[in-house]
Amino acid sequence: MESAVFNLIEDLDQSTTNWKIKARVTRMWTSVSSENGSVKGYNVILLDDDNNHVHAFAYPNIWNGFKTPVIEGGVYVFDQFSVKDVVGNLKPVQADIRIRFSQYTTVTAVEDDGMIPAYKFEFLDLGDLFTEANKYQPQQQPEFAIDVIGVIEDFEPLTKLDTKFGMRDIVKFRICDSSNQHKVSVWRDLVVLANNIYTKELQSPVIAIITSTKVTTFMNTVQIGTLPSSKLYLNLDDESVTDMRMRLKEEGYLSKREKYLKAAKSEFVQTFMERMTLKDLNEKLTYDDLKKRIYTTFSVVKVDEDVAWFRIMVFAEDDTFSCNVMLMDRAARRIVGTSAIKAYNDFEKV
Template sequence: MQEVSIFNKYDKVQQLHSERTEWTLRVRAQAVWKGINRQTQEFRGLNVIFIDDSNWRIHAFVSAKISVFFDDILKEGVIYTLSNFHVRDYGTEEKNRAVRFGKHIYFANHTQLVPEVDNITNIAPYAFDLFLIADARTLLNDTRFLIDTVGKLEDKNIETVHSKEDEKKVHIRFRISDERSYINVTFFGDLAVQFEKSVKEIKDADISVIISSAKVNEHEGILGLLNLICEEHLNKMTDPAYCVNTDEPLLDHTPPLISVEDIKKLTKDFIEKKVRCQITVKKVDEKSNWYDNVCSTCGVEVTTVDGRYRCVLCSRNVPFPDKRFRIATLCNDTTGLIAIVFPDDEIQRIIGKNAFELEDEVGDENKFPTLLKNFEKKDYVITLTISERNVNKISNIYTATDISDPIEVLGNHSPTNEALVTPAKDPVVNPAKAPIVQNCDNITASV
């Protein structure tokens, strides 16, 4: 009877849902890697793949803001008791997920991560969701997930190649097969160097390679795998190597930093592209809803039909919808005013709470939380996605996708005051440099 009580005190990964935070898991950290913006080199946070004793895996993210509390104890291979964390459903737009599970974990200030001293039950060191190489093409168009696969290394005589333009950029190419199919693989950066070293150290003639969380791509009709967040496991390797920062050829650039005045002049060349602006939040609108009720399955905003929440996309009733932050702000720089909607994930990252927790603190869903007013009178660098409605002047409301932590900037940015810096008359932007970026922390990253 004592053993039963010990086992039952832990929740299972497959049981997690977003309606509560009082969870306690017993999990092993299968993989840990840093999320780094490839263009700005900004550290975004820590990514983890946890596995429980039922071999269920889930991705977890520790934002840079609180990573200092966990980076010393969060190590690959260690078993932990993990409690008091947020569970979020993946949205329909979240791509390149390292785990094929509908939810992921976000650490908070009050999250507890305790290394286990004595193993009560065993947890496997690794778990994979292996696809046949022949099935890799199915994920070429389904960009929601990365792929795990396994194959025999066809040629051990492989070497890293340095870029002619930049000696610091390195890659390695090889091919794996499973006797029925084969696929080309390209590793970039640190992973390429570590992979070459590991292959040379293995004396066996045959080497089997498990590649986890790889990106399926196609170049000139040839299918291949890339290390987007990258980890690799080799037969007889004791310490898996993880790619901290992918160094694949740059396909994009950091979104340009331009003025509010120039944002309003953007043409159709910028539809669905991103730009950045440095602004001051002049006002947070308390009259508009500070959250949306969304479908707990697909993340689409629900409507009310006959007194019930209903998802238009799923065509089903949603008895208990999720809540997502959505605050409307009026911002300005020295050149003008702009209305910007702040998104759920960035608000959660900055304030360290989700909408359910904030509603519980306020005690009244119709009352605007004071905490959200704290965005006012602060300066941010904000990344905006330009919509067709913005360009065609149908809507003057812009949507933010990334928000920096508050920055200290002296001076008053009110457009009624004299500008401290004269902005350029035309936006200094090259349309070809609009981002197609995919960072390690967007696995929905990892990273």
């Protein structure tokens, strides 16, 4: 049985290097020197069929020595490697160990039988980010990086920002759900990808998954930043995105544009659809009223015989007042469903 051949990620420890796992590479990135930009190492996240994942690392000479090229999304058998305690902050996955590939490690590509999921995320709800970020002092780093999911709003295309490290490319947007919204700044190599994949053709609302983010607070608001280990997925074909869409629908989420249109429609109804009597129209009409859409109801008592093709003058009355009312042809068509001249002719036949 395959379960007897391969070890599970949850069983790995430092007792031996004689480990053999079958896993999918769900994410990849390089560690780069901040001094000269040289590659310091290669990183992968490995996920097994028991839905456990772990961070693995290889120095450049080890990575380049693999006979089988390793690509993101591929399934491989990794044999002979060491296991180390995970150290440092902003760890990409919540595991206590990390794999270290060595010169004895072999990598073999195997058929993808669909038993290993394509992705695994460890989301923190957007509503919990502020509390999480406030756990740490300004100079402290969280133990783990955070995966987030939400709707993209206010996307700002690639621009340059003057930072203490010099001019750097940046893409900014907000990530939202029905109750929360936070600012996101995308940095480094992820900038170009974000700028290219966010298009108007994407299904709306555009749901983003951002892995391995650094969350801080500034002026009492949450700031989400990306790291070298961060990945950005838009409208990913994943159960988490499907669940998010259902949640948004159930909670009545509206995009920024939809909220604007709803507010405008509400204001239009409240401000422009006001009923007035003929007496009010005659005696109380103000300049502000001219900006509104006003309606009234009345009975037509008489039609002026001096009619033009584009208008009709009627003598109207309601319970409060009697007066002349001019119906332009367009108004006549809208109100009585016919032209002014036809309305006049029909009235004469009565």
